[in-house]
Amino acid sequence: MKVVERFGEASFALYYELRHLVYLLSESVYWSTIGRFDKMRLPFKGAFSLQMVRLGSSAALIVFLLTFLVGLTLSYQSAVQLEVLGAGVYLVRGIAVTMFMEIGPLITAIILAGRSGSSITAEISSMVVQEEVKALKVMGIHPVQYLVLPRFQAMSIATPMLTMLANIAGVFAGYIVAITYVGLPTALFMSELKEALSVSIVAKSLFKGLIFGWLIALIAVSKGLSVRGGADAVGKATTKCVVFSITAIILADAVFSFVFY
Secondary structure, three states, X not given: OHHHHHHHHHHHHHHHHHHHHHHHHHHHHHHHOHHHHOOOOOOOOOHHHHHHHHHHHHHHHHHHHHHHHHHHHHHHHHHHHHHHOOOHHHHHHHHHHHHHHHHXXXXXXXXXXXXXXXXHHHHHHHHHHXXXXXXXXXXXXXXXXXXXXXXXXXXXXXXXXXXXXXHHHHHHHHHHHHHHHHOOOHHHHHHHHHXXXXXXXXXXXXXXXXXXXXXXXXXXXXXXXXXXXXXXXXHHHHHHHHHHHHHHHHHHHHHXXXXXX
């Protein structure tokens, strides 16, 4: 019976979690589009720019470095196998499609989940514990507009941009391996790269980055707002945010694989 009870509790917890995420998504989309013309919308000047710097541009260096190293390792290992078959020229197409369709968006999202997502949860959960969110409601300020909207909009723009940066870093790593190990001329590399990439592939990569950014922002905010307890609850909420975000990203990536292919 305990197993059944735990399964039921977990099912209800998941249901309420998904319902809260859908509510936050609908509110964020509304206030970002139609709600911009709503008289009830409060203008918070500088909030979006501040979150763009905190959540986006500050992560650019680590995203570039890690995806470059992953691309370098993947390119070298692929080149070794392709050279055995005498097909080193196919390295360009392989690394380009792999970085744009899979590695770039996924690595970027995982980095942001651990860096930006945890930061959002820690900040908001601290405000909840110190009853600052209740104070906002008393002053008539909608918590979604003040806390969720700037972070949601910042992640909606920052994640696709960082995804493109990660894609470029991975392809650049492939270029280094191609000219040093395989011996491909630069002109041939660029020609193969142009043939491998299309507008559709780039658009799919950016779309994945957008959805991953939404997942990170919404889960991070949800965990922050739902925290209960004292200072120890902040750490637990931050841990749950990272675990849930990475799990959701990988599940979404699996779904995209079936949809896109």
